[in-house]
Amino acid sequence: MVGWWLSARETHRGETWAYRYRKGAVANGLVSVFWTLLYVLPFEPFPMLLKIVVAGGPGVWFMLGYLLHMIVGFGGFLGLSYLYSVAEDSGGRRINNALALTGYVALFIGFTGTTFGLAVAGAVGGYTAVILHAPAESVRMVMEPFVNPLRVLCIVAVVGAIAGLAAPYASKPSPPTST
Secondary structure (H helix, E strand, C coil), X not given: CHHHHCCHHHCCCCCHHHHHHHHHHHHHHHHHHHHHHHHHCCCCCCHHHHHHHHHCXXXXXXXXXXXXXXXXXXXXXXXXXXXXXXXXXXXXXXXXXXXXXXXXXXXXXXXXXHHHHHHHHHHHHHHHHHHCXXXXXXXXHHHHHHHHHHHHHHHHHHHHHHHHHHHHHCCEECCCCCC
């Protein structure tokens, strides 16, 4: 499946990486639409999420995951597609594929894992606090196991962003075309 997603044959006007990042932006936009539906669907168990978010505390983690997914997932990938489009259209240079691939995969895994991890931690902690009315110490104990994995996933996302941004600037001269 990844081979299909990143195959070189899907290029659009010679913009291989720009096209891949646009596909990533569209996929993340669709996930954001689905995630938004979780907030607005009027039947159980979805209204419980609104109670968790409104209560604050762990609900802030859930909301942060949601907002980061929309901003980084859609907006970030769309912005990187523009950067790659400009770099690939500049002519005479070829994107560093190793850095671009590392950036794409690490950013996608890191930010997806972080945003969904924040959402799950917020939902579980919020359920414990708001629905079960557990004391704050119990809520902290439920959410604490999420902290280190989220930290690692954030580092992966930052490495992906740095590699993704460095790839157009670490480009190589394009080989001469034969006519």
